[in-house]
Amino acid sequence: MTRLVAERGDSLRRYAYLLCGNTDDAADLVQDALVKTFGRLRNGFTVASAEAYVRKAVLNTYLDGGRRRTLWRRIAHLTAGPEEQESAAPATDARIDLLGQLRGLAPRERACIVLRYYEDLKVDDIAAQLEISPGAVKRYLSDALGKLAVSLAEPADDDMLKDAGGTHAH
Template sequence: MSRDRAQDKAEFAEFVAARSGALHRAAYLMVGETSLAQDLVQEALAKTYAAWPRLRDKGNAEAYARKAITTTAISWFRRKGWSHERSTAAPPDRATPGHADQVTQSAWLWECLLALPVRQRAAIVLRYYEDLTEAQTAETMGCAVGTVKSQVSAGLAKLRQQLGDDADVLPLDTLTTGR
């Protein structure tokens, strides 16, 4: 094995050790299932490893892997018959007090997020969970900045509609004034 190839393998292993947790969290937020998120990260890491020798700046490896996660998730959702979403007609009742109320509220918000179409969910996750700019989100999703803006706007509008009078449980007003 050549020195360059051995160095590439070592650098990639270091990248995986350092960033796979963050990549898995982002994948989970996009697809909503642990095992599916693991599959998604593995596929993205395989694509990143294949491209590793061509990456000029290894500092961009995470952006490359995140883009692979996003585009793969979107393509999985577009396939006919793919039905891993667990959306419900109505959010669960949130009447229990204390900690149980917080857990129920979290699950309820999660169900609302999962009910969004995958591109809207991906745009919201990338913009507000991953804290990417609109331009970075557009690059990751492989679309125009205007598309990111419309996907985020439509997604937030649907979340506000689902949340109704409880829209104050999320800082939606501050989300729309982000970068």
Template structure:
């Protein structure tokens, strides 16, 4: 059975149940429709021997849940960061903030590609060490080593760039 046949049959037989499930997860009908649609695409686009309605629905529901949780985490993270982003640290001189950003970017350039990937996945993507290890195809111990080395290197680079010319903090 082709994926489009399975999608049509699944929507015909279980579409309203999937939409209700999506609505219960997110509380918004439009977002629920998007969850169903995206989950169908993600599940049925995967190469697999053959799909039928009974075997596809649990996968679709799982993808809907994961997608909802991911969106919720992103929104919560964004909401927690928004006040920091919207409130300037100084009144009028915005050059300090841009300098700090440039310092972090240049400090990241000092890392090896693996260290940088670990830092971005762990601290920017907010993934647990096990997930970082899974994405990079290495052990959790390797990720911890990369993170430890990267944090030490970043700490040295960022401290040095924040010192004034005579080697003392401002």
């Protein structure tokens, strides 16, 4: 385990970060995955094969947490205020902040996007990783890409509306 963390720890944390979008949560995901993996595995594994087990554990831990967060989001508004304040930065920053856009995806959509475009897996490989059908993977990818396309689309230019004599509400 020590060798895996020394050689591949940064890569594992980046992978977890793309899934969850938070440095502290990513470190926790990797730590939990290492405990789960090496609590069961014995010596004799190569760094590459152990990394595959840990990546799978990171993904499963993220998805399990996503289910809990989805349930919490349904009721959180009853007890808590917003965790983040709206940014005063211009809309351009929102288009550039892809990680921010990934946060808006459902856990399985985000997992499919990360596995497809960060891990460079094919649809069948993603389906095997997530233990779902290839059709479901295609649907998650399609839905996620659609959401990302809408959120990254360029907003109407307010100056053009003013020049054209149009009005708009804030």
